Amino acid sequence: MSLTMSSVSYTYGEGSAYATQALSGVDLEIRRDELVLVLGATGSGKSTLLRVAAGLLAPTDGRVLLDGIEVTGPLAAAEPSVGLVFQSPEAQLFAETVEADVGFGPRNIGRSETEASEAARDALVAVGIDPDAFGSRSPFSLSGGEARRVAMAGVLAMSPGYLLLDEPTAGLDVSGREAVARIVGAARERSGVVVVTHDAEEFLTVADRVVLLTEGHLTFDGSADALVQEPARFVDAGLRVPEVLHTQVLAREIGLEVERYSFDPLEAARLLADARTRSQ
Amino acid sequence: MRPPVPFGQYVPGDSPVHRVEPRAKMGLVAAYVIMLFTVGDFIGLIAAGLLAITAVAISSVPSRLVLRGVRAVSVILAFTLLAHGLRWNPATVSLVRLGPLALDPEGLLTGIFFAVRIVLLVVGTSLLTLTTSPVRLADGIERLMSPLEVLRFPAGEVAMMLTVALRFIPTTAEEAEKIVVAQVARGARFDVGGPTRRARAYVPVLVPLFVSLFRRADELATAMEARCYRGGEGRTRLRESHLTLSDWVVMISGAVLMVGIGVSL
Ligand SMILES: Nc1ncnc2c1ncn2[C@@H]1O[C@H](COP(=O)(O)OP(=O)(O)OP(=O)(O)O)[C@@H](O)[C@H]1O
Ligand SMILES: [Mg+2]
DSSP states (O other): EEEEEEEEEEEEHHHHHHHEEEEEEEEEETTTEEEEEEOOOTTSSSSHHHHHHTTSSOEEEEEEEEETTEEOOOOTTSOOOOOOOOOSSGGGSSSSSHHHHHHHHHHHHOOOOOHHHHHHHHHHHHHTTOOOHHSSGGGGGHHHHHHHHHHHHHHTTTSSSSSEEETTTTTTOOHHHHHHHHHHHEEEEEEEEEEEEEEHHHHHHHOOOEEEEEEEEEEEEHHHHHTTTHHHHHHHHHOOHHHHHHHHHHHHTTTTOOOOOSSSSHHHHHHHHHHHHHOO | OOOOOOOOOOOOOSSHHHHOOHHHHHHHHHHHHHHHHHHHHHHHHHHHHHHHHHHHHTTOOOOOOOOHHHTTTTHHHHHHHHHEEESSSSSSOOSSSEETTTEEHHHHHHHHHHHHHHHHHHHHHHHHHHHSOOOHHHHHHHHHHGGGGTTTHHHHHHHHHHHHHHHHHHHHHHHHHHHHHHHHTOOOOOOSOOOHHHHTTHHHHHHHHHHHHHHHHHHHHHHHHHHTOOTTTTOOOOOOOOHHHHHHHHHHHHHHHHHHHHOOO
């Protein structure tokens, strides 16, 4: 069971003077039971990758397969369905009430009225929004962080088998980020999850696998730990080296014999302390 | 799945058609429209058509983009043809009959005449917007209107409004596309059901689009004020454009030629 891209390329405005190749020969498999983190600089093709994976853009080359069957259109109503939370999804809220907006997806895929409103309430609870307090409010009266969570609930309400999130924490404060991290943590119990971001720190510790996207090419696909052992890869992909990792790199540069790198602050501190003991 | 890109959007280029001063170009288009409405027969229309084809060829704008404008009025064209070409229960016998409906060859010819005129009208006017950048177009309109300032007509403000509005067309189209895709990802369908259902399907697109447009308009107004925009008074232009001698020659000779053809054919 997996959502698979095989040699996928995508070019915007193909054949026109403004053609931009956003993806080149991407091979990627996402299983139902894993959380994949996609890292890439701005313009590296992350959003395009998600749109292609959700069947919203047809690849100009290559194929997308959902559980072995070739994808030919939007996967919102497929079985299992693929849900996509867009960059700044709060911009897509439209209904009169929060509950109606969250129920929009389930109703679109043919759920009955009761099923849809039940799914909406469950999804709101899952994102930490009280359906009784917020359900009948206008989505336009929410704060930025609340609106983001309601928009995420709108996708969760369709109980996607695969959940794709495009920079879910962009523009949120600490508590908003924590809330989103909790939502993602809960979602991975039920779905395969892909999180796209250019800020590695947030999800590096929870990801089963990390993928690096550099100008439309997949330049790394492996465990977070394997990636962290090669900090130069971040730089090559146009990304900032995570702070914890940078400190360890500098420690090695000033002569400490750091055994290996870690992105976990506590483990990193231990490794640095060990290195110091050894050097004395 | 995605809404069509608005037709007539500027295609950057450096053809002779692009280079004609915007006011001269507007003058020429006006003359062309007059010509279209004064020609009385197909020979005149053919002449007008040849002019349009020549202009499109010189402009090096892909004809696909020009024809997109024509496609946008295809319903009007079909209606024109049918309204003229079909007769209800005519007394005279005509060629093709389908129940009480009958095809009237003479009416059909009239219909074709009007339809071709509409096509040329669209081609001529969209060639103006296809080859003139929105900013220069608005600038040209402002300068054409500037004599009205004597009558306290706010030419500068109107032109600024036009510039801003034109500037936002591509942004809005892009935004609309994003929202459409996002709602499709939530299972929205724009291609099923009758006209009412289809129109209603656009509510989830239009509401957020308007909300974001109003918000952006508000932000833009504040930002413009913060940068000391106080209306058109006392503003200088970044790029002064002048009607050169060759612009005058092109405009006057072109206009005389077209109106001449229109009146005489
Ligand atoms: N609708 C579009 N039309 C043309 N080109 C596009 C379009 N959308 C994206 N692109 C181009 O495709 C490339 C990849 O864009 P994409 O949005 O996938 O990047 P991204 O990695 O998501 O960037 P960001 O981190 O800024 O969101 C960029 O060069 C971009 O300019
Ligand atoms: Mg993006």
